[in-house]
Amino acid sequence: MAQVWAYRMQGPGFVERYEVPDDTTPLGPHKVRLRLLVAGLCGSDMPRFNGTVVGRIPGPLSDGAPMHEVVAEVLESTSDRLQVGQRVVGTTGHTGLCEFLTTSDSLLIGVPDELDDVEAVTIQSLGTVLRAADELPDLSGCRTAVIGAGPIGLSFCHVLKQYGAGHVTAIDPIDRQDVAIRYGADEFVRMNSRHWLQTLSADERPQVTIEAVGHQHVTIGNAIAAVAQGGFVYGFGTPDDDDYVLDYRDIYERNLTLSSGHTIDDWPTVLEKGRDYLLKHREDFADYVSHVVAAAEAQTAYTLYARPQVGRLKVAIVNRDLTGS
Template identity: 40%
Template structure:
């Protein structure tokens, strides 16, 4: 089968590898023929070579497994050992080994959900993103609150929209890239076109949000800015994926402000995917306003290169089928 493999930082090359076999599936595993995939912000550090690269004994750089790095996947089920995932159906969810840049991929059926009829695979990719957002906002005391979302990429915009729909009195978006043209589509009452540091430093106490969602990840600074910005007694939600295992925190400020700091990585994935699927069916306009690029897999290098430039895109989807 075909697959794409990192041959160096920011360099994907097509390779031919053995196809996974149905008879090798473990309990609950599913074999998909891939139809579409989404480029997620958490894939990009891996694409750049910062995560997942292996140093060989002679000091060289080794790419790792074929299909890496992509985890958002839609595919046709060609074999299944999961009782709720039927052969011949289409499924959306996670490629658990982040190896979906391949003709076939084996994944966990507990992290898949059926694609609703009528959705193209490229549209259905958004269900996985919506599942993550749905879980992230679950249980937050949003009603009547002032909320800020730091980082207005595709995920940050989805977060803003759902937070507003759940009753936030005001949703503020913070990003150096100007998202004003789509603000009304994603529930943003105000867009701050600036880095998060100057924004947090400029706030008077009366203007501080009760909830700050840090949707950037990948560096320490934006989390500190969220701590600085948040109102006394407020809550900070870490949604952006960290690249470092340990983050230094201003514990004095965190404690003096009586803040709650929580991380949100999606659990109950089949359930969350079902919620995301229903939301997408109810909001079909999301696809045309969030997906800025559909790229054929033969041009996957361009898809990832586009994804590195937040000013040039929102969501990049790869067509594989």
């Protein structure tokens, strides 16, 4: 039986490549078999990679190296939407990093011809940001803040500005001044969210605050504490723990709204919004993928993404040789 490559966790912070038998199981209804072209790494993959998962993570878990954002080629299909030979983009439901995979057609859409494979991987995460932004109040003229200026935070900066926000502040301890301004922030504050909170005067408090960090209760707590009276807080960052201690009295007495949630259904609509937005603002997102790493060097890609650093935004893993040979 033919062998194909896949990656699995070797231990916290380490992945290893291994060979598995090619899956020849007949497809069920509305399924596609895919050949990976590009995998995009995401902050929600990092708890598994780092071995720090404590609480419930949406979607099935596997033994594979964590990965769920893909651009791929359809090899087999029982879908009435997706055809053999078509490039598709979407999510795999956390099936792991592997050369070939089988998933539901409800998690994917086609990739426009004008986008290359690496560009297209942005569609999935951008679509989830737009889904969240549609739950925000009217942003016209609002003072807003985004805690975390990584790839997701930068997408929020861009979307908030396009949705009419009057002022966007991006907060991050990593120096992302230039890139934050390019993505729509009016102001970049280089400090952690707790220190930023302590600097705010009453008239500087945002009416809408986005928490785009996740993995801890501190940043969502600071987002709540920072927002203005009657303000709106959206928690986008993935929680690692089941239980968070938040100041409910503050939420109650200041008439705040706290909202959150991850994308669990209607993926085609979410992905179509991401696709259309990316096509409209393609030049703005030209540097969104900052690093492209060959699949043979997946450990390098994961290690790079696990540590926030200047110049590192989205990391893409490509299923091809990058040596030019």
